[in-house]
Amino acid sequence: MPRLIFLMALLAGLAAQAAEPIRIGLNFPRTGPYKAEGVELKRGALLAIEAINREGSVLGRPLELLSLNSASREDTAERNVDKFAQLGARMVFGGATSEEAIAAGKRAHALGMLYFATLSYANEVTGREGHRYLFRESNSAWMSAQVLGEYLSWHLPRRRYHYIVRDDAWGRSMESALRAATGSQDRARHGYTRIPSHNARREDYVKAIQRAAESEADVLVVMLLGEDLLHSIRLARNLGLGSRMQIIVPNLSKSIVQQAGPRVMEGVIGTEAWTWRVPELEKSSEGQRFVEAFVKAHQEYPGSAAASAYGIVRQWADAVRRSGSLDSEALIAALENHRYQLLKDGQEWRAFDHQNVQSIYAVKVKARDEVMRDPYKQDYFSIIHRMTGEQAAPTLEDWQQERGDMLSLQ
Structure with missing residues (x-):
């Protein structure tokens, strides 16, 4: 009997390989300021597809990944969606900025394809700009602000803040949410500097850091991403700000610490929706297998x-299996209010806004000496606080207030 089962599985696998593949499209930054994050996106997607095809594929057909460079530009991301549609992709995912996800998501909607946003943190993505064909897996600015605000109110109460803000949808929404969460709305007391969202020059970073140095702030919040963040953090360290201010980076990532170096990032506090340590914390066997597979393939930890x-990719494929369909409307119905556990504790695709509701973690970058003791020298984060998705995510009332007259997804 075991031999028969093995042969049947083998034949099913061969039949799936011979069937026409189901194509999905990854919009990712292969070049530009977020290219390191783009590498991670593609590696994670390929591992998911390998696992799905190994397990028997989807509707008897293997998955195939199409990928196009968005360079984190809205117009390029939109054009890529058109190319994916021409190539027969059934859904699109990716993005490294909120503007990119919003633009690409709207284009996918017009073409009848689902779009899943990654690394797109502005509240607008699933708030004011949200629609039925867009789902966001990553957390929102609001969610990051809630976990940071609670941690800071407990451990650094009544401090003076200074904000350096990227002047885009994410930066503005993150600033607003964190000011509210920390009680630092008074801009006269808690100063700020804005960095242009495009074509920022070195002098923009220098002026911003000098203004922070001249302030009386105890906490420096650097609301930047990618290379903008790297420039600013290095300048802040060169001026010695880390020794007299607690530096906060609301959305930290493995790639940022990797590029800047743990000595530069040491002691910085931020948030993550997932680190390679989370599966062990949350007792997720699937998450631990993912970490092991990623390490085996790339000799480094996944971010x-x-x-x-x-x-x-796993969740979209699961929705296809459960609905027995590739139709976007059928998949929306299968995803909405679907609860699952994959790489951590429980998560949910919330129906009213299509936000993925999941636990969010406040993390702190470890001392360089501690990082260097790790075999891969990438054990960057200590998890210092945790908040459930239900606590962190905006309520229906909060969401409707942001939406204005559009009180449901269209």
Whole structure:
């Protein structure tokens, strides 16, 4: 009997390989300021597809990944969606900025394809700009602000803040949410500097850091991503700000610490939706297998970008299996209010806004000496606080207030 089962599984696998593949499209930054995150996205997606095809594929057909470079530009991301549609992709996912996800998501909607946003943290993605064909796996700015606000109110109460903010949808929504969560809305007391969202020059970073140094702030919040963040953190360290201010980076990532170096990032506090340590914390066997597979393939630990891409592909494929369909409307019905456990504790695709509701973690970058003792020298984060998704995510009332007249997804 075991031999028969093995042969049947083998024949099913061969039949799936011979069937026409189901194509899905990854919009990812192969170049530009977020290219390191793009590498993670693609690696996570490929691991998911390998696992799905090994387990018997989807509707008897293997998955195939199509990938196009978005360079984190909205217009390029939109054009890529058109190319994916022409190539027969059944869904699109990815993105490294909120503007990119919003633009690409709207284009996918017009073409009848689902779009899953990654690394797109602005509240608008699933808030004011949300629609039925867009789902976001990554957390929102609001969710990051809630876990950070609670941690800071407990451990650094009544401090003076200074904000350096990327002048885009994510930066503005993150600033607003964190000011509210920390009680630092008074801009006269808690100062700020804005960095242009495009074509920022070195002098923009220098002026921003000098203004922070001249302030009386105890906490420096650097609301930047990618290379913008790297420039600013290095300048802050060179001026010695880390020794007299607690530096906060609301959305930390493995790739940022990797590029800047643990000495530069040591002691920085931020948030992550996932780190390679989370599966052990949450007793997730699937998450631990994912970490092991990623390490085996790449000789390094996976970051949250890889986990997000992996989770999206697995969840989309699961919805296809459960609905027995590739039709977008059928998949929306299968995803909405679907609860699952994959790489951590329980998660849910919330129906009213299509936000993935999941636990969020406040993390702190470890001392360099501790990091260097790790075999891969990438054990960057200590998890210092945890908040459930239900606590962190905006309520229906909060969401409807942001939406205005559009009180349901269209």
